[in-house]
Amino acid sequence: MLAVKLPSKETIKVVEEPIPIPAKGEVLIKMKASALCRSDLHRYHGKVLFDETEEEANITPGHEPCGVVEKLGEGVTKVKKGDRVAIYLGLGCGICPDCLRGDVMLCKDFQCIGFQKNGAHADYMTIPEENCLLLPEKMDFITGALSTDVGGTLYTACKRLNLNGTQTAVIIGCGPMGSGGILMAKGFGAKVIAIDLDNKRLELAKELGADYLINPKEEDVLVKIKGITHNTGCDGAIVTAGGSTPLNIALNAIKKRGSVALIAESNKAQIDPSNQFIRTLNTLMGCWYFNRSDWEEIANFIVNHNIQLNKISSDTFSISEAEKAFPLFDSGKTQKVVFTWD
Incomplete structure (x- = not known):
């Protein structure tokens, strides 16, 4: 599969990697849309966010994704193959008051996909099943990706x-x-x-x-x-x-x-x-991101009120064109730049 890497300041590489295997409790997502964010540009310009280690600074970016469940890891019961999902970006301890309340981004052990864990600017990614956010039937994939970081x-x-x-x-x-x-x-x-x-x-x-x-x-x-x-x-x-x-x-x-x-x-x-x-x-x-338990409410609001988030996607690219996409988004002359897959 193809995956984006940021090996050094203002350097983009698209590399071949093996398709990851979902661990226990995880699912494999086949990506359909993954939006670029200003936070991606911090890494692009060599700035460190969320106390990254040197090893973590070399992982695949991307934290506004949407795709289809391709494969289930051991013990997965809440989603099934073929489910259309957006992905909640935060990973927490799961047992602290913030995680139990749904405010995973406030967890003292907070980790973010695309920063500490491989993100979505790739053909496939793995994620815990609880991070899967089921899409309404009428929501397209670009809207689904933009419904998380922006919409939520x-x-x-x-x-x-x-x-x-x-x-x-x-x-x-x-x-x-x-x-x-x-x-x-x-x-x-x-x-x-x-x-x-x-x-x-x-x-x-x-x-x-x-x-x-x-x-x-x-x-x-x-x-x-x-x-x-x-x-x-x-x-x-x-x-x-x-x-x-x-x-x-x-x-x-x-x-x-x-x-x-x-x-x-x-x-x-x-x-x-x-x-x-x-x-x-x-x-x-x-206001930083959204409570995970609010997803159904957010998604239904977007569909029922015909919130056309896809209108703020000004440019789309294939993942192989990442070297063009990042500088264009960095220019400030676009709205959302989104990687898309057929």
């Missing part, structure tokens, strides 16, 4: 913000995650204000259903938001762009007792706690 995370953010048809949400950053946020927020019924410095991304935001578009290079963001919200501010904000500026825009754009869901990774940011929290009673919440 943004659904969770919208749910925690309590968005509904009476509310206005601002989404700061209209890359793949922000675009997914637009689709999800509209699915919850909210009016959406989309903010980005790139007018092409704002054009897509409009196509995805955003009600208002703001480019901070062309107009005053807060003045525009006050006009839209009749001087009250937004009910909630989703931040998918890193750094101090996007976060401060969000905190200043929401009304009193409003909430901000922070998704963008950022090592540090400077804010004004007194004026943005204490005297406004606002809430800032971290």
Whole structure:
């Protein structure tokens, strides 16, 4: 089988490997779609995430996958050959309170496919059966792949913000995650204000259903938001762009007792706690992936509300074309780049 490797900084290799054999409790997945993520680019640029060892830095990347169960390991009873599945990226101890609650990403022994374990940018991969997320019959494979990292995370953010048809949400950053946020927020019924410095991304935001578009290079963001919200501010904000500026825009754009869901990774940011929290009673919440037990709810929401996540897949490649796919995604000129298989 073919598999992608990142042997050194900004170097992609597609290698031949034996098809892995599922161990006890595992299944073999024949891949159908595997999306590139900004986290893949951290490894592409030689940055280490999740305390990788040197050996782990050479594994196959890919943590937004979808495929078909090809073979069962010993003791597998919950899935069967031929099942169409997305894959939950987190591996945990299985017995701590976080794992038992479904928040595997919070486990002290958390491991992530594509980082500590071989991931999905390959023709086949093995995974514990409990990481298999059954796809609704009407969900295609690209949508299935994008329903995990993008769909699941943004659904969770919208749910925690309590968005509904009476509310206005601002989404700061209209890359793949922000675009997914637009689709999800509209699915919850909210009016959406989309903010980005790139007018092409704002054009897509409009196509995805955003009600208002703001480019901070062309107009005053807060003045525009006050006009839209009749001087009250937004009910909630989703931040998918890193750094101090996007976060401060969000905190200043929401009304009193409003909430901000922070998704963008950022090592540090400077804010004004007194004026943005204490005297406004606002809430800032971290949103990282989704609770595994919520998958059926998320998948049904996407199908029943016709959330067209596949619209944010701008480019598809075969796995043999990985050397083209990574630099293209790294250019920032695309939305989601997805490897696909027939």
